[in-house]
Amino acid sequence: MTAKKRIFFNEVATRDGFQIEPGFIPTDDKVALVDALSDCGYAKIEVTSFTSPKAIPMLRDAEEVMGRIRRAPGVEYTVLVPNLRGAERALESRADELNLVMSVSETHNLANLRMPREKSFAALLDVICHVDGKTPINVSLSCCFGCPMEGEVVLDEVLRWGERFAGLGVRGLTICDTTGMAHPAQVSRMVEVLQQRFADLQLTLHFHNTRGMGLANVLAAVQSGITRFDGSLGGLGGCPYAPGASGNVTSEDAIHMLDAMGYDTGIDLSKLLAVARQLPGIVGHDVPGQVAKAGRIMDLHAPPASVAELREQFA
Ligand code: COA
Ligand code: ZN
Numbered sequence: 001m002t003a004k005k006r007i008f009f010n011e012v013a014t015r016d017g018f019q020i021e022p023g024f025i026p027t028d029d030k031v032a033l034v035d036a037l038s039d040c041g042y043a044k045i046e047v048t049s050f051t052s053p054k055a056i057p058m059l060r061d062a063e064e065v066m067g068r069i070r071r072a073p074g075v076e077y078t079v080l081v082p083n084l085r086g087a088e089r090a091l092e093s094r095a096d097e098l099n100l101v102m103s104v105s106e107t108h109n110l111a112n113l114r115m116p117r118e119k120s121f122a123a124l125l126d127v128i129c130h131v132d133g134k135t136p137i138n139v140s141l142s143c144c145f146g147c148p149m150e151g152e153v154v155l156d157e158v159l160r161w162g163e164r165f166a167g168l169g170v171r172g173l174t175i176c177d178t179t180g181m182a183h184p185a186q187v188s189r190m191v192e193v194l195q196q197r198f199a200d201l202q203l204t205l206h207f208h209n210t211r212g213m214g215l216a217n218v219l220a221a222v223q224s225g226i227t228r229f230d231g232s233l234g235g236l237g238g239c240p241y242a243p244g245a246s247g248n249v250t251s252e253d254a255i256h257m258l259d260a261m262g263y264d265t266g267i268d269l270s271k272l273l274a275v276a277r278q279l280p281g282i283v284g285h286d287v288p289g290q291v292a293k294a295g296r297i298m299d300l301h302a303p304p305a306s307v308a309e310l311r312e313q314f315a
Helices: 013-020 027-038 062-068 084-092 106-113 117-131 155-166 184-197 214-223 251-260 269-276 279-283 305-313
Strands: 008-011 044-049 076-081 097-103 137-142 172-177 202-207 228-231
Touching: 008 251, 013 027, 013 044, 027 044, 027 062, 027 269, 027 279, 044 062, 062 076, 062 084, 076 084, 084 097, 084 117, 097 106, 097 117, 106 117, 106 137, 117 137, 117 155, 137 155, 137 202, 155 172, 155 184, 172 184, 172 228, 184 202, 184 214, 202 214, 214 251, 228 251, 251 269
Parallel strands: 008 044, 008 228, 044 076, 076 097, 097 137, 137 172, 172 202, 202 228
Antiparallel strands: none
C-alpha cells in the first residue's frame, strides 16, 4: 500500500479569523481556543499578530496570549509581523516563526499597511536583518490572485516580489487570495510556475471563500502538488482593510474533504469538530463552516428510527 500523501495545515482563526470580528474576544477565550487547537494535530498555529493596536485593536493582547498558551510539541506557533517593532515584540514572545506580510498590490498595501510596497519591503528587510536567521521567516504576499481595488494582478508581479524575498533567504512564502478572487484554473497555472521558481521554499496557499471557490481552489492546489495550507476554524476571517473581505477557507471543511479523499492531514477531525462547535459561542454568532453542522460523512451510517419503521412497513 502506498503511504498517504501528507498535507500540512496552519490554523489562522485566532489571527485572520478574529481580526475582523466586531466585539473584543477576551484573552482567556483566545488562550483556551489556541490550547484546544494545539491538541488537534496542526503543523502550525498562527496565534496572533504584532501589529499596531490602533490598527487591529482585537489583537492588542498579543503578548499576553503568547505568554499564556501551552506549547504542544510538534506544533509551530507563528505570528504576523508588519514591521521591526512587531518583530521585536514577536521575538520577545518566543514565536517559533515570524510571518511577515505585505501586498503585491500597491493600493491594497497602502490601505492595509499605510505605505507603498517599496517602503514595506525596506521595513521587512530590516526585520530579516534583525532576526539574522535565528528564527524562521515566512512571507505572506496578499492579493496574489487579484486586488479588490485594482482588479487583475499579473503573475509576474507575484513572482517578482516572491523572488526578492527568496533572495533574502526566507524559509517560506504564503500566496494569499486575500479577498477570494482566485479560481481553480488560475490556481493550477500559478502553482505550477511557483513550484518551479521556488522549489527550495515552503509554499503555502491561503484562500478566502468570498465567492464560494475556496474548497475548489484548495483541491486545485493539492492536485497541482501543494502540501501546505492556511485555514480558519469555522471559516472566520478577512482583512479589515480590503473591501468585501470575508472568511477564510474553513479548516475543518477542507480537512474533512482531504481526509475523505485519502490524504493524511495529521488532524484528529473529531476533536477539531468538537472545537469548531464551540466557536459560535466564542464569537457570538453563527459561522460559515458546514461540516461542524452537518457531521462527517464517515459518521453517517445509522438510519433514523422513522426510516427503520418505514422499511418494516414495506418489507
Ligand atoms: N506594534 C505596536 N505598535 C506599533 C507597531 C507594532 N508593530 N507599529 C507601529 N506601532 C505604533 C507606533 O508606535 C505608533 O504609535 P503612537 O501613535 O502611539 O506613536 C503608531 O503605531 C503609528 O506608527 P507608524 O509607524 O506611523 O505606523 P502607521 O500608522 O503607518 O501603521 C502599521 C503602520 C503597519 C504598523 C499599521 O498600519 C498596522 O499595524 N497595520 C495592520 C495591518 C494588518 O495587520 N492587517 C491585517 C492583516 S493582513
Ligand atoms: Zn487572509
